[in-house]
Amino acid sequence: MHNDHRIVEELVKTGKWSRDHATVAVRAEFKCEYCGLDLLKDAQHYKLWQLDHIVPKKLMVQDGMDPDEHNNLAIACKPCNFDFKWRFDPRTTAGANADRLALINAAKEEIRERKQACDSELSRLREIAGRVDG
Template identity: 45%
Template sequence: MATGKWSKDQAEAGERANYRCEYCDLDLLSSIDNYKLWTLDHIVPKEVGGDESLDNLAIACRMCNVYFKWRWDPRKGAPAGADRAGLVAAVRLHVEAQRIRMAGDLELVRQIVEYKPNPECPIR
């Protein structure tokens, strides 16, 4: 299944995840905008001992991987000895908490600048 610029690992990880971000469930093949967000994440970051095995790789959208998870070690939020599913579940909880925090920050900024959405903007 590896085609174009995809590596074999990306293709296999994508198929395993049904082409959705494993952390927020974004459908990465639903549009070109979503497709361009596709990243391959090390569930346990290499910096803290994660390896290159397919079991340690997850498909993630750029927002989840770069902005919300980044180098966070899911072993901090998962039960001791958690398997891949347990580690991914810990990342999902961490990402959701980061999204909630950032949504609060965004709401404060909107209040400060008295933001009014543009109803004619096609992207929201």
């Protein structure tokens, strides 16, 4: 915990991170909280870095809640956040009173299903393109 605090302070000193963002990043160990991708691995991974609102911002505001509250923030890679999770509200499957972990798990499940659908589409594209796997 003490070490986490030091890391947050060092990140803030770089001038590129707000204290909130740095705190969320350290909690996530700099990995996508949905697929586990290490976002510090290299420049390619780093460029996928996004800060996700677990319950979409607009819906939190509608419900009179603070969307930027730490428990509603997660570190995510762009494919998980933008391409697959998109506007999914994890409360629809986890329940209105679900805690952070339950909401993340609900989002993970939705992302997994949407990735599977994308994989099927990709298989078809590979067939058309004449690519043979393996």
